[in-house]
Amino acid sequence: MTSNINLGPSANPNAKPTDFDFLKVIGKGSFGKVLLAKRKSDNTFYAVKVLQKKTILKRKEQSHIMAERNVLLKNLKHPFLVGLHYSFQTPEKLYFVLDYVNGGELFFHLQRERSFLEPRARFYSAEVASAVGYLHSLNIVYRDLKPENILLDSQGHVVLTDFGLCKEGMEAEGTTSTFCGTPEYLAPEVLKKQPYDRTVDWWCLGAVLYEMLYGLPPFYSRDVSQMYDNILHQPLQLPGGKTTAVCDILQGLLHKDQHCRLGAKADFLEIKNHVFFSPINWDDLYHKRIPPPYNPNVAGPSDLQHFDPEFTQEAVPNSVSRTPDLNNTSASCSNAFFGFSYAQSDDSILS
Numbered sequence: 001m002t003s004n005i006n007l008g009p010s011a012n013p014n015a016k017p018t019d020f021d022f023l024k025v026i027g028k029g030s031f032g033k034v035l036l037a038k039r040k041s042d043n044t045f046y047a048v049k050v051l052q053k054k055t056i057l058k059r060k061e062q063s064h065i066m067a068e069r070n071v072l073l074k075n076l077k078h079p080f081l082v083g084l085h086y087s088f089q090t091p092e093k094l095y096f097v098l099d100y101v102n103g104g105e106l107f108f109h110l111q112r113e114r115s116f117l118e119p120r121a122r123f124y125s126a127e128v129a130s131a132v133g134y135l136h137s138l139n140i141v142y143r144d145l146k147p148e149n150i151l152l153d154s155q156g157h158v159v160l161t162d163f164g165l166c167k168e169g170m171e172a173e174g175t176t177s178t179f180c181g182t183p184e185y186l187a188p189e190v191l192k193k194q195p196y197d198r199t200v201d202w203w204c205l206g207a208v209l210y211e212m213l214y215g216l217p218p219f220y221s222r223d224v225s226q227m228y229d230n231i232l233h234q235p236l237q238l239p240g241g242k243t244t245a246v247c248d249i250l251q252g253l254l255h256k257d258q259h260c261r262l263g264a265k266a267d268f269l270e271i272k273n274h275v276f277f278s279p280i281n282w283d284d285l286y287h288k289r290i291p292p293p294y295n296p297n298v299a300g301p302s303d304l305q306h307f308d309p310e311f312t313q314e315a316v317p318n319s320v321s322r323t324p325d326l327n328n329t330s331a332s333c334s335n336a337f338f339g340f341s342y343a344q345s346d347d348s349i350l351s
Contacts, residue, residue: 104306133268206253
């Protein structure tokens with residue numbers, strides 16, 4: 001139990017669910033929902049992730065959630081990572097108030113278009129690599145880089161999201177619950193339950209890049225056990241029609257031996273310096289001076305065209321904004337999440 005670990009000052013102990021109008025469900029996970037919410041005081045839109053403490057405690061996942069919060073705290077300062085504004089709790093729930101990003105999942109767009117041309121795939125994978133390299137510089141391994149966690153903002157830039165919340169119903173039958181999400185993107189060492197390091201993220205980058213270019217994950221099979229076998233033992237198939245630079249980076253990133261993988265020696269620097277990325281000026285990329293190859297064309301925050309209607313048509317639960325009677329939740333629930341609430345020190349968002 002990680003109860004009573006003080007995780008820093010709660011600069012916003014006054015935040016509460018009734019500060020927000022909860023408008024739409026825009027995502028779901030195994031512990032709760034992500035809702036589009038408008039803060040009443042200033043009409044600003046946020047994505048608010050609402051997690052059930054009960055469910056988390058039942059699955060003994062509170063350390064994950066606290067890790068997620070700590071990651072979000074640490075990395076407020078990167079253009080391609082979702083920002084946490086503050087978090088707070090009621091006796092039954094945890095609330096993360098996050099940037100609202102509404103250009104849609106990158107892979108929502110990929111499914112529509114089947115595959116991307118090299119320059120577009122290069123742009124997205126460079127922005128993802130920049131964010132991952134930054135996390136690594138803080139000694140954070142993302143570990144769960146997968147299509148559902150890569151969003152586009154309203155301009156078409158990448159935003160990595162979801163530190164520690166996996167999607168519901170994404171576990172493939174017959175795999176253990178430690179595999180959060182689909183197995184397509186899992187590196188061999190993760191599948192084998194071996195210790196993994198930062199290079200696991202470069203494998204995932206390779207898997208995502210491959211899928212952008214070819215329309216399917218690299219070792220895909222509808223038969224999950226066959227897919228595991230492919231990931232562990234089968235050579236990487238690179239159908240023709242691609243440049244040698246693409247083939248080379250995919251072979252480097254999708255090397256089964258993590259010690260020989262591109263990124264094993266000098267991490268992000270190796271990725272950055274690969275010939276595939278030679279057209280990219282990384283400083284311009286970081287400062288968003290490179291125009292995105294695709295504009296999601298959203299009309300404004302209430303434009304939900306790029307969200308799955310499966311979510312947005314769902315009724316917003318009434319319980320989200322109710323603050324339950326303090327007496328009917330055991331104190332231990334709150335203790336387990338002691339120090340969870342956090343508010344950005346920037347006063348402008350509290351004024």
